[in-house]
Amino acid sequence: MKINSKITGLALCAILSMSLMGCSNKTNPTSKEDSSKKETTKKQETVAKKxxxxGLSEELGNGTIVLSTEGGTSKDRNVPVLFxxxxxxxxxxxxxxxxxxGSKLSYIYVDGMLNAKEQLGEMTQTTLTLEKDALKEGTHKVEVVQYENDDLKGKAITYKTASYEIKSK
Structure with a gap:
């Protein structure tokens, strides 16, 4: 009898434990909605934070830029590829x-984010360091802007663009 009552007791404990575990896996639907709203807000902040x-859309001022990767150059509006x-x-x-x-400071942006400040002149060769989002798969925009009096709040007097593409190996 003692063995049967012990087995019965253990079986009841196991059943009770399993039923309690099932209850603890319930999720709060409100928390899912809240986290979804937070993600949307973060994405909007990232998009808005450039x-x-x-208002810069058409190229203006003197100068040309050409991007180069192992996959080619952006000359003639080509989009070079970087694997x-x-x-x-x-x-x-x-x-x-x-x-x-060359008397103006040039601000170089990648996807709207400041990447470098350079003194570009008659013939300048430099490199852009790409990190984080600038290395995500897809097409990326490089923009070079010179401002009146080298003041970011001033009027843009030179604006040039080119693109490159990142592809997975």
Whole structure:
């Protein structure tokens, strides 16, 4: 009898434990909605938080830029390709600039985020270091802006663009 009552007791404990575990796996639907709203807000902040001033769409001023990767150049509006591993933390592409006003500081943006400040002149060769979002798969925009009196709040007097593409290996 003692063995049967022990087995029965253990079986009841096991059944009770399993039923309680099932109850503890319930999720709160409100928390899912809240986290979804937080993700949407973060995405909107990321999109809205760009360093480059709004309203620049047409190229203006003197100068040309050409991006170069192992896959070619952006000359004649081509989009050179850079093959990258998903794990790649940093890479570089070339930027050739011609006939820029060397007395002005040039602000270089990648996807709207400030990447570098350079003194571009008649014939300048430099490299852009790409990290994080600038290495995500897809097409990326490089913009070079020179401002009146080198003041970010001033009027843009030179604006040039080119693109490059990241593809997975």
């Amino acid at each position: 360093d480059i001033p709004q 990258a591993d998903k794990d790649l933390m940093m890479s570089q592409i070339g930027l050739d600039a011609e006939t820029f006003d």
